[in-house]
Amino acid sequence: MDPVAAAVRLEVQEAVHILSSSEDGGHIVSTLQSLRRYLGETETQAPPGEQEEFSRTHFSTVLRCLVGKLSPDWLDLLPDGQLEELWASFFLEGPADQAFLVLMESIEGAASPSFRLMKMARLLARFLSAGRMAAVMEGQCGQQAGPASRLLQETLLTRVVGLPDRLGNRLQRETLAAFFPQNYFPLLGQEVLRVLQAVVDSLRGGLDCSVSFLSQVLGKACVHGRQKEVLGVLVPRLTVLTQGNCLWQRVCWRLVECVPDRAMEAVLKGLVEAAPGPEVLSRLLGNLVTKSKKAQFVMTRKLLFLQYSCSTPVLQSLLGYLAMDSQRRPLLMQALKELLETWGSSSAIRHAPLEQQCYVSKAALICLAHLGEAELRACRDELLASLMDGVKNRLDSSLPPVRRLGMTVAEVASARLHPEGPPLKFQYEEDELTREILALAAPWPAPDGPSEAGPPVAPVGGESPDQETVDGGGPQAGREGSDSELDSDDELVPYDMSGDGEQRNSKTPAYVRDCLEALTASEDWERWEAALQALEGLVLKSPAATREVSLELAKVLLHLEEKTAVAGFEGLRQRALVAVTVTDPARVAEYLAMQFYALNYSLRQRMDILDVLALAAQELSRPGRLRRATQQGSPGPGSQPSVAAVPAWQAVVEERVRRKTRRFCKGSAGRAAATGPNEFNAVAGYFFFPLLQRFDRPVVTFDLLGDDQLVLGRLAHTLGALMYLAVNTVVAVPMGKALLEFVWALRFHGDAYVRRGLLSAISSVLLSVPAERLLADLPDELLEARSWLADVAEQDADEDCRLLAVKALLLLEKLRDRLLPLSSP
Secondary structure (H helix, E strand, O other): OOHHHHHHHHHHHHHHHHHHHOOOHHHHHHHHHHHHHHHOOOOOOOOHHHHHHHHHHHHHHHHHHHHHHOOHHHHOOOHHHHHHHHHHHHHHHOOHHHHHHHHHHHHHHOOOOOHHHHHHHHHHHHHHHOOHHHHHHHHHOOOOOOHHHHHHHHHHHHHHHOHHHHHHHHHHHHOOHHHOHHHHHHHHHHHHHHHHHHHHHHHHOOOOOOOHHHHHHHHHHHHOOOHHHHHHHHHHHHHHHOOOOHHHHHHHHHHHHOOOHHHHHHHHHHHHHHOOOHHHHHHHHOOHHHHOHHHHHHHHHHHHHHOOOOOHHHHHHHHHHHHOOOOOHHHHHHHHHHHHHHHOOHHHHHHOOHHHHHHHHHHHHHHHHHOOHHHHHHOHHHHHHHHHHHHHHHHOOOOHHHHHHHHHHHHHHHHHHOOOOOOOOOOOOOOHHHHHHHHHHOOOOOOOOHHHOOOOOOOOOOOOOOOOEOOOOOEOOOOOOHHHHHOOOOOOOOOOOOOOOOOOOOOOOOOHHHHHHHHHHOOOHHHHHHHHHHHHHHHHHOHHHHHHOHHHHHHHHHHOOOOOOOOOHHHHHHHHHHHHHHHOHHHHHHHHHHHOOOOOOOHHHHHHHHHHHHHHHHHHOOOOHHHHHHHHOOOOOOOOOOOOOOOHHHHHHHHHHHHHOOOOOOOOOOOOOOOOOOOHHHHHHHHHHHHHHOOOOOEOOEOOOOOOHHHHHHHHHHHHHHHHHOOOOOOHHHHHHHHHHHHHHOOOOOOHHHHHHHHHHHHHHHHHOOHHHHHHHOHHHHHHHHHHHHHHHHHOOOHHHHHHHHHHHHHHHOOHHHHHHHHOO
């Protein structure tokens, strides 16, 4: 053993023995004073090596011994409180982290109420008032990261932030004022400031420091709901310290960056509310939103869309922060697009409370005020389209406040987006909300300079001397001149625009791979919607290209969620998935059938798989499918249709010729029935057998024989449909045998829907497998099915089940003469 450590250990053991057993006040005082040498507070200090050994290994032991001896009689061994003051000095002058932990441990372990409990509580109050909490936290700023250090920091963190709760639970009505949350957390904020000042001084001196523990303290305090108490002290002081001081700014940035993700929302919300403006917020946060995904989500999603408690000045501070730096401005533009999309969503108008709609409206207008003319010009069409959709949906609302909000926002936003045009004006009664929204019309100065600021916005309620506005809100066309009034347009027929389609900004994808990329990685929702609408036609048109990415397409479509309000989304997704399955049936059908039993799928997705397999099998079994698929394939972009449209005059002429032409005989008007091989023949096994393999094996989220009986019924109906579509195929006999075994295993199922599916499956077997094959290969299964059908037809409680059983028995009746010899002994 190290001789220094051995000497310190021996002396501490002797001192602890004396303190534990002696009743002589003078002897106790001399022992305590000898121990104070290791704290460096006396004239005869111990060598630094011995002080370090004592602090690291023996200090907590001495403190626990002092706590154990605390009693009125022990303190009275010396007059005038001399022993008590010497006793308290060990807690107030030694290593702060160990003293704090022993104080908390003794308070939590003391009997309540007791002399020792109150004495330790008052000593802890002195500990806090002496600024020792700053020493506790400062000691962790230079700690080496290790398992022991992390355990110590976790223990300190829990007790530092939870001190008011722990003391309140222990002291009850005797709780001291220093431990009240409204007093303790402002003190904690002041101590954090002192530690930050020490960190800055150390960095100036060339020493390395860490603010990770301070970030954890700040985050945990904010999660406990104490943002106002802590940040109310921190932010005003940091506002002054960071002004013109790059080192303080970088320390503040690092302080917030190190906040744990679970506490990031609470800290950022508190800072946004406490900061007096976007300039201060920018100095405190820096470019945090570009470095932390959690911070970006909180600042651009959570505080704008999922919460609506921030006041208008707080919103201006938040969005102004995003606008103050070129690296953050793209986030501001993205937020504006999403805000206008949400503002105009018919679903949000119907279901969101009016307060949240007003909140989103203010946020969108503040974003518009912060963007420059060049930025708005780059995406003006997209923003105007979202704005107009929202105005239409809001004017259709039956609630006057919603309509009035739409009119007000439309006036302000249109003036900002299209300042050179005539101002939009509605007629409505002004209230406090409309006046507040109209006050947001003034644009903020853009950071790019005067050239980007653009012309001033026209007054919202004013009228241009050269232009007029219609009462309904639409601008009238300007007059070309006096000659235009002389021309009469009464005789002109209006141009037919009924066949015009909506013009999209993004182009329709030309290839299957383009669709796959747009559906998986595109942030352009118009391109995403166009890809979904074009995918079915491209798949049918380019089967070879589809087979290269068929499994990727199937996976994407199976997990695809509706991101925009696209009309007929479910139908488009299903038809595209059916087209992919038909194009590459063996691989895709086997993949979908295996995914039916996989983990992490919803019941809706599993039923979608069954629907797609049934529809794809039906398409494959149709005669003449290849010719029809070629005709239905959507032409690629830029290609011309195969048959030119017939002009209107030519159609009129042909109709007149047809009416005046006499024909003495006519051929058959009907077309010959389409013919062709059954393509389902070669791939029926890939559709059918994987669905039967694991129906009796439950997984964590899926149990066909348990609660998921609806899916089991759909599975039985799908298997019956696949069996019917495999009529007269080579694989029909093994499919029929497997399906009858499936039916026999579930014949006593309690759900009527499942039994209907089983009865339909039996009928499909009888219709799909030739009679001679039934008798030769499945005689036993038919006899079992016949006996069960007879019972169902007579005794089943469900009328539909009885009807289906009778129909199946009628099909079996055709085989009666051949079945009777088999049933006789």
